[in-house]
Amino acid sequence: MGGAARTGGKRWCTLVACASVLVAAVVVASAGDGTDRAGGRTGADRGGHRTAGRGGTVWTPDPHGGDTSSGQGLLRLRSAPNVYYLPRYSAFQQAPSAPEFHVVLAASAAPSGGSGELAATSKGAVGGVEADFDLTAFQGRAEITSVHKGYGCARSGYRVHCALGSLKFGEGADFTPFSVRPKPGTAAGPAGTIRMTVRSADAPTVRHTTRVISGSPRLTARPDLDRLAEVPPGGRMRLTPAFGNKGDIAVEGGISVVVSALGAGLLPRYANCRYDKASGATRAQCDFPGALPAGAAYETDGALTAVAGRSAKTGTVTYTVWRTADVGYLAVLPASAPHGSGAPLRLRPVDGSAFPDAGAETGERAVGGGLSFETTGKDDVEAVGFVVKGRVGQVVEATVPYPRGDGWTDSFGRGTVWVTLPAGVSLIEVPPQDHDSDVPYCHRGPRPDGPVACPGPAAAGTVLRVRLDRRVDGARGSVSVRSDPSADPDQRNNTAPVTVQYLP
Known part of the structure; x- marks a missing residue:
């Protein structure tokens, strides 16, 4: 990523009930390998429910698997890591905490009539759901410290098997099947793949592959917590995101900046940004391909412009920095979303030494910054006859x-x-x-x-x-x-x- 961007127990939850939770999530997005694309983990505490909510998930049945399908149900992979960064053991950190390998599965009725629509609330269930994890990529690099027996998980060497039982249509299994701890002496770089296979008695098999990389990127972001006053209704405000990497390894696959506006609309200006609406957008995702090296920091060479709502009294314009492969499925905008009509938004190097990192979310996302505003707008109370x-x-x-x-x-x-x-x-x-x-x-x-x-x-x-x-x-x-x-x-x-x- 140089000076310019290139365009280009068990936990169950009902899908409807959990869909309103807006949280950090991991998008599965493997390109060209036939694996699943899915959303990611929620920020709910580990003792509570997590969402198996909406997302642009593509499930991949196994055409050559030994299981047969009655066609009565489907399993979808809502959440699983696409890239798993395994922290390296060091004399200072010893064995640092490794991120969760979090999985969310959703069960639904199979589409009828070839519509492709999933009937999440239909009666029924996907029975005999089992998930297998091939963890040989960790051999010599990390030890498996625990498996979650509450999810029916058991370990045999570097393989973990989880017997999840039946998943009712409209519900999902939300679980962290195993935990690992890094071993000393591991060099930075690619370390293999984790292979996950989910089978059941009456739904197509779902497979997913996760790349394992030894090392830890630490995303940072400039807070930019500006407070603007006396903004006229319809007035324009400018936000310039900035981010960096204080980790020991580069972020591969690019960086995405996700912008959200409340009480304002975003102008669809940049070609490498996509917006939730062609006009009056309140969300945008700007993608910057390429690697973000360790120690590097950038800011956008142009500002994202927001327009205060005509009736707004207050509002915010905020941004969050993600690894592109890991944008949360509740935050990601679909590829079909409209792009800006202008030139791409590019990057320029900056000093990021003062940027705070993501803390507990190290390597996954950086909570960025933004601005809040108050307008000069007045109340207009209108009686109704x-x-x-x-x-x-x-x-x-x-x-x-x-x-x-x-x-x-x-x-x-x-x-x-x-x-x-x-x-x-x-x-x-x-x-x-x-x-x-x-x-x-x-x-x-x-x-x-x-x-x-x-x-x-x-x-x-x-x-x-x-x-x-x-x-x-x-x-x-x-x-x-x-x-x-x-x-x-x-x-x-x-x-x-x-x-x-x-x-x-």
Whole structure:
């Protein structure tokens, strides 16, 4: 990676329930070898559930395996390392902690009708799931210190076998099958491959290969924790990521910078960046191929530009640095995502000695930096009118719509909407004991001849109960909301009409 980038127990979890967890993950992305592509590990603690959630996973059945498939189920490899960096034993560090070899499998019903869609919530299970790990790459370089018996794992020499049993459709097995500790005297560089084979009674076999490299890259990133104030709505902000490697070996396969914006959109400017949307993007992934040597550090030669949202009051634009082969499956953007239309974003060398490293995530990702901002935008509270419908003499109810915009509630999230009833319409008060306590009803205000008070907001909505005493054609009331004029200068739309529709 030179001065310029080149373009180019057991733990189960339901797939739906876990899909919202946004965490560090390892993408499996072996090119040209027919192995699986999958996502990676979550950051949940080892005693809890981990996601087997979404990702651009490609499972690879074994056409020559001895197992047969009924076609009733599928196993997908959500997470497994593509490259495993084994730290080297040293006189200073002795035997440093090795990273987890974390695996997430997901079971689903086989697609029907050739649609290719996986029916994750269908009833059924993939039975007799077993995972085998050929760990001969560690021989002479690391010892296997433990296997996780809670996952049915057992060791024989440098092979580990895990009997996972049945996986229900829509669930996944999330486990770390073994742990290793480096041995002294290991030279830096390629050290072989780990081969994983997952078989079952009624789903195609899944295979995956992980490259083992002796040595530890340590990704670093410049924090750039800038705080911007007085940013106008629609104003542009610039972010220049920077990263380095304080490890003892180069990062192979490139570096990816993943950017996320909240309260702002990213301009799709660079050809080597892809964005979650062609316009109004809030996520981007910029890839920089080539090796990142140990001791090197770079920053982008151009800035990533974010545009503050028109209605945003605050927001953030942040970035995280990953090894490209290991971008988390919840963070990675698909290859089909739109690319920027301009020239590629390139790199220039910088002094990275002050960049902090990834700490516990050494060699996997570096938590980068970014900026936070506050805009000059003001609140614009807007009352929403409504219609009371019914026959003369009838008692009817109407849901009072809450205002649009922020700034009409207090610090506890409570506010009041005020309704002036049209002529010929009178309030029917509803005592709390006479209705469901989850539903607030409008009540008389402080002045008997003044507007009706409608408290809120509430999930169930606020209800106005009235009697249509007599017909008054053209009768018109109002609904209004109060806000601080200094925060909401446009007070003209704080009032809206309330009308009556008489039914025959």
